[in-house]
Amino acid sequence: MLSAILALTALAVVFGLLLGFAAVRFKVEADPVVDQIDAILPQTQCGQCGYPGCRPYAEAIASGEADINQCPPGGEAGVQALADLLGRDPKPINPEHGEIKPKMVAVIDEQLCIGCTLCIQACPVDAILGAAKHMHTVIEAECTGCELCVPPCPVDCIAMVPVKTEIATWKWPYPESLPEDQPTSLADLLTGGAAGRGA
């Protein structure tokens, strides 16, 4: 009895050590290029590139299967960053995959929503909250603006609204593309936006 327990324990310990050693010795780092590409992509998971999400698109770029100009949400800046990373020439976004739009969020008109849950199923990032026959709403901070929830809605109660620039959402603009109507510094933003600067 005792020897049985000891033998099995010993066997388990030996195997455990062996596997532990193997886990360290044969550790595999995931392809770092894929990770770097994935970090540049905007993570909208919108599928406009033709791949089911940003990670598969990153893998396709890394394997040379896809071009770098298939990501409209990433915009020209995204293509530029990918071109720098991969040492390729930047090129304009392929219009086949959609056009560049300002960052949007989905807003559900709660008066019209019938609680069908179709948009919840479509959302790739689980940003829509609600239950069957109950009103749904969008968690704005989670929404990536991918527009995948718009077509399934049977009552067309989802609208895409450009994100308003607020202190929480303001980002440093890229140097070459200073838009006129956007506050370019935090001070502008606090004192009433770019309108004040233009005047």
Place this chain on the structure above:
Amino acid sequence: MTEYALILVSTVLVNNFVLVKFLGLCPFMGVSRKLETATGMALATTFVLTLSSVCSYLANEYLLAPLGLEYLRTITFILVIAVVVQFTEMVVHKTSPLLYQVLGIFLPLITTNCAVLGVALLNVQTQHGFIESGLYGFGAAVGFSLVLILFAAMRERIAVADVPVPFRGPSIALVTAGLMSVAFMGFSGLVKG
């Protein structure tokens, strides 16, 4: 030498694990829908089956038998098989990413292939030695691969054939498997000749 050849022929054709002993039927039905996946599964199983057959022989001979713990065989063999599979997966992942991609999900799935445990237990039952165990495992794996790949190729053709409605899907696959089994019974004539 003849003995070793006999073991191989016996396990591959005459006593085929899938069609005669009816072991390892779940991967046989489960991954035989496409030839490509069937080949991956066959490769992975060949590797693991041979290795685990030898390893469980060693565990039985040098751990269980000296301590008189033969009644712990099943649980020990399961442990050995699980570890061998896990270890193989890690090594393959590290050394050959291409092979890892081909084998994919099938590698861990082999843990639950009853043919693997069956070979280990039959080794003990028939009192095989070290080399015989390895050959027995390898032969069983080759037999499994042969049948799996043949069956997958057949299913690919059946998929586009005009099968009567009541037979479509798994039914025709099982009928095919049955016919294959009958065909393999013909190999038992090999021994007498």
